[in-house]
Amino acid sequence: MVRKRTSRVVSVIALIICAAGHLYGADQHGADQPNVVVIISDDQAWTDYGFMGHPVIQTPHLDRLAEHSLVMDRGYVAAPLCRPSLASMLTGRYPFQHGITGNDVNGSTNRAALDVPLRKAFHKLPTFVKTLVAHGYLAHQSGKWWEGSWKDGGFTDGMTHGDPQRRGRHGDAGLKIGREGMKPVTQFIDTAVTEEKPFLLWYAPFLPHTPHNPPQRLLKKYQKEGRAADLVKYYAMCEWFDETCGELLDYIDEKNLTDNTMVVYICDNGWAAPSTNADDPNQKLWKGYAQRSKSSPYENGIRTPIMISWPGVVKPERSKRFAHAIDLFPTIAAAADVEVPTDLPGVNLLDAEKRDARTCVFGVCNATHNMTLGHSDETLQYLWCVEGDWKLLVRYHGSDTTKYHNLHVWDTAPSRLYNVAEDPHERNECSAEHPDIVARLKKEIEGWHKPEVTAKGDQVSLGGDCCLPSGRQAFFMNPADVSTIVEK
Template structure:
C-alpha cells in the first residue's frame, strides 16, 4: 500500500497539471481580444459623415469613429484592390510580396495564370496565418483574391477560388452584406460557443459596382442636378454603413463588444465616372475619374483608418500618418503574437512610434499586366507624404534589373502638393519649392532601394 502512494501522488500531479494547463489555456483564450476587420471597397476618403461629407450619411461608422483611435490621414500601399489587400495581409509593399495589379500579363484565362503568382505570394507570413497559429478562429467573407479561404489560412470562409467555377477575387464571398450577414454571424456564434478568440475578415463588395442600392436609399439621394451615377454611389456608401451597423450590433447582442478590436480601412479610393456636381473638374477617363482609383492621388490612396478597443485604446483623432502596412504589426502586438521582425510598418497603438514617423510611402503599378517574378516591370509612380507635403515621382526605369540605380530617376517628372492648403491636389508647387522636391525625391529613392535590399 505504501508503495502505491508515490504512484498515486504522481498520477494526481499529472492530472492536476493537465487541468492547470487546460485552465490556463481557457483563461488565455478568454483574455485575448476578438478582431473584426472591416474593409470597404472603392470609397473615396472624403465620403463619410465623420470625414465631413455634406451629403453621404454613415451613422454607424460615425459612431465607430467616435469610439476609435482615428487616423484621418491613412494611406494604402497601392490604389487598387488586389495589391492593396495583399499588403494589408502581409505587411509588405507590392514589389515585396509580388502582387502589383489585378491581372497577370497576357491573361486570357486570368484565374489559371494567377496560380504561380499565388503560390509565391502564400510563402510570405501573413496576419491571418499568424493569428490562427496563436489559437484564433478566422473567417473570410467578401473580397479575397488569393485563392480560397483555405489558401489564405482562414479556418472558415465563403470564397472557393476554383478557376473551373469562375472563382476569382471573392466569388461566393461577394454576396456578404448585399444578401445578409448570416455566414459571419453564424461563425461568431460558433467561436463564442467554443470559447475561442476569433478574427472576422469582413470585406463586402460595397460600395463597389454594381451600384444597385435599395430603392429607399436611392430615393433618398436622388435630387435635381445630381448625376444618377453619383446618387447611386452615395446610396451604396450608406448601404455599406448599414451592414457595418448590423455586424457591430451583433457584437453588442452577443455581449462581446468590450473584448473585440474593430479595425476599419478602405482598399482604395473611388470617384464617380462622370462630371461630379461637387467637383466640376472631375472628368471621365478610361472608366474611372481621373485622380481616383488606380492613381497615386489622394482619391486613389488615402483612407481613414480606425482602431477601436474598449478599455485599451483611448478614442481620439490622431494627426499622425497611418498606413495599411501597419495593421499586421499592430494586431500582432495587441494579441501578444510575434510578427516578422523585418516588416516595414509600425504598431499604430505605440504613440512613440507614430511620433517618430516622418514619412509614408507607396506605389502605383499598371492595373492589368503584372509580370510574375518581376514586380518592378509595370511600376508607374512612387509617392511620399511628409507632413503637409506630398510628392509624386514618375518611374521611368527601363532596365528593371537596375531599378535602384539613380540613373533610372534622372528624367522622371515630379508633382509636389501641399495637402493642408490643397487637399485635392490642384496646384503643383514643384517650381516654387525645389528644396522640398530634392529632399523628398532623395527620400523616395532611398526608401525604394532599401526596401528592395539594395544600399545603392
C-alpha cells in the same frame, strides 16, 4: 526521515502546481485574447463619410464607431487598387515585397493559369490570418478575396471558393455578403461563441463598389435636381455599406462581445464618380471612374481613414499622425499578444510612441492589369511619399499593355509636388516653386525603395544586373500619344 520524505512530496506537488499553472496560463491566454474584426470598404474616397465631414453622405453606424475609436484620418494604403492593397494589409509588406502589384498578370489573357505561380509565391509569406489561426483563433473570410479560396488563405471558415471552373475570382460567392444579408458572418460568430474561442473576422464586402445598385429607398433619398446620376448611386451605395457595418456591430453587441473585440476599419482604395472630374480633358480617356482616384497615387486613390476601436484599451481620439495599411499585421498581432516577423516595415498603431515617431509614409502604383512574377517594378507607374504637409509623386512608365494604361498615360510630368495640408484635393502642383522639397523627398523615396526601372526622360529601362537574368533584355517604352487614345 519522515520530514525529508514530506519535503520531497511537497516539492513534487509544488512542481505539479507550477506546471499546471503554466498550462492554465496558456489556456487563459487564448481565452483573454480579443476577437478581431477587420472591416474593409471597397472603392470609397477618404472624404465620403459623415465622420469625415461629407456634407451629403450619411454613415451613422460608422460615425458611431468613430466616436468610440482611435481615428487616424491621415491613413494611406500601399497601392490604390484592391488586390495589391489587400495583400499589403494581410502581409504587412509593400507590393514589391509580396509580389502582388496589380489585379492580373496579363489582363484577361490566360488569367487563371498565369495566376497560379503568383499565388503560390504569395502564400509562402506570413499573414495575420495564418498567425492568429496558429494561436488558436477561428477565422472567417467574407467579401473581397483574390488569393484563391478561403482555405488557401489560412482561414478556418469562409465563403470564397476561388475555383476558376466556377468563375471563381476576387471573392466570387463571398461577394454576396452584405448585399444579400449577413447570415454567414453571424453564424460564424455563433460558432466561435459556442466553442469559446477567440475569432478573427475578415469583412470586406463588395460595397460601395460597382455595380451601383442600391436599394430603391436609398436611391430616392439621394436624388436631387442637378445631382449627377453616378453621384446619386454612389452616395446611396456608401450608406448601404454603412448599414451592413451597423448590422455586424449590432450583432457583436447583442452577443455581449463588444468589450473584448477590437474592430479595425480601413478602405482598400479610393474612388470618385466620373461626373466629379468632368472638367478634366483627360477624363475622356476613362469612363469607369474619375481620373486621379482609383488606380492612381492621388489622395482620392490612396488615402483612407483608419480606425481602431477596443473598449477600455484604445482611447477614443482623433490623431493627425500617419497610419498605413502595412500597420494592420503588427497591430493585430500586438493585440493578440503574438509575435510577428522582425522585418515587417509597419508599426503597431496601439503604440502611441511609435505612431508619433513616424514622419512619413510611402507607397506605389503599378499597372492595373499587368504583373511580372519576381520583377514587380517592371510595371511601375509611380512611387510616392507623404512627409508632413508635403506629398511627392515620382512618375515611371513601366509596362502597361491593357486599356487601363489610359489611367496613367496622360501624366507625363516626371514628378509632382503638393501641399496636401493646404490643398488636400491636389489642385495646385508646386514642384517648380519648391525644388528643395522635391529633392529632399526624392532622396527619402530612394532610401525607401530603389526600383528596378529607372526613368530616362520620357522613356524607361530596366536597370542593373539584378533585373536582367540570362535570356532577358532591357526594354524601352515611349508613352503613347494621349490624343489618339479613347477608352472603349
